[in-house]
Amino acid sequence: MLERFWFGMNVFFKELVASWKAKELLWGFVLAIMVVSLYNSRKVDAENLALGPQNTSAIELWDGKPFTGYSPPTIKQLVGELSRTSSAGEQNSYWLWLGNSQLHTINQKKDGDHLAPYWLREELACADCAMPIGVSLPNANLQEHLLLDRYIGQHLTVKGVIVPLVFDDLREEGIREELTGFVDAQLEADLNKFPAGRTIVQNVKQLAQKGAAVSMNAGSGADDDFQKRLERALEKGMGQYFPLWDQRSNLKAIFAIDLYYARNWLLNIKPTTVRKIIEPRYAHNMEALRGLLMSAQLDQREMLVYIAPIRQDLPLPYDIKRYAEWKHEVEALARRYEARFLNLEKLVPPGYWGSYHNDDVDFMHFQDAGHRLLAKEILKEISG
Secondary structure, eight states: OOHHHHHHHHHHOOOOHHHHHHHHHHHHHHHHHHHHHTTTTSOOOOOGGTTTTTEEOOOEEETTTEEEEHHHHHHHHHHHHHHHHTTTTTTEEEEEEESSSSHHHTOOOOOOOOOOHHHHHHHHHHHOOOOOEEOOOOTTTTHHHHHHHHHHHHHHHHEEEEEEEGGGGGGOOSSGGGGGGOOOOOHHHHHSSSSHHHHHHHHHHHHHHHHHHHHHHHHOOHHHHHHEEEHHHHHHHHHHHOOOHHTTTHHHHHHHHHHHHHHHHHHOOOOTSSSSOOOHHHHHHHHHHHHHHHHHHHOOOOEEEOOOOOHHHHHHHHOOOHHHHHHHHHHHHHHHTOOOOETTTSOOOOGGGGEETHHHHHEEEOOOOHHHHHHHHHHHHHOO
């Protein structure tokens, strides 16, 4: 009798604890969904995480057709459209203006504001002028510029190339994964003509092997097809009943931004903090610059390189000695390969710059007036 009593009490308490834990888990799940939903209320542009609310990325149109692009998909679409136009009988030649986010971003954008390539085209809009096209990527490095230069040269008639040089971008390395789809057998053979191009091809192959390994781990053959169909069905179902599932990319972008600012806060990194040179990356990017200059000579294209504008009313976030040495090195390289060189670092006055996050000053992105000034300087060099 006593044993049955204790057995019953044991079962009762186990069910009570299980019920309490179930409620605790349920309320925890509900609370987590509420917190994540609130966190996800911010919408961000993953392509331009670090630009902040003061800066706006733009694609310029002419007669309703784009002539700039600032991401791998928009660049590929732009080149494809221009290539089809040429095939249809409109034989245009182009000034390829490469760049980082400075080329596709306007600080404190207002109606009627435009990017430098637009203001340049406004002046060059004539039948016998080469049309400028702006091709840029956030934090683009010179290795990526070389890949895009050779890719676009295979599809369009490029009269000349304009390359802005940003000291900070020499800290960037390699090729972003989204550009690997640009490299086919023809472009690979073309890149292999240049020492920096061979490094790019190696990077692309490493990224491709990494992607192939992921694909192999997912399965193969009929099992793989079944798995993909099942995954698509689950993705669709989850997205239909749980909106947060469909918005994972936004959550990931928000988390990346918060992590970036948390790191800066913890390490006391500010826009004015001096960035140190990363020597191997510096060497790779300078080799890519030589590749760009050699590319122009090989194809008998005009080449203009310029030191990009940078804010001057505050101490520069650079090692000033190394920065000065680099400018001299770039100018000497330009002379060696018979390219035109401009130093436009002081072109844009202090009043045309702004901030990108709270009170953080922006050393890279300026307002419409700065884009107009930049276009005028470039016009002087390429219209002669």
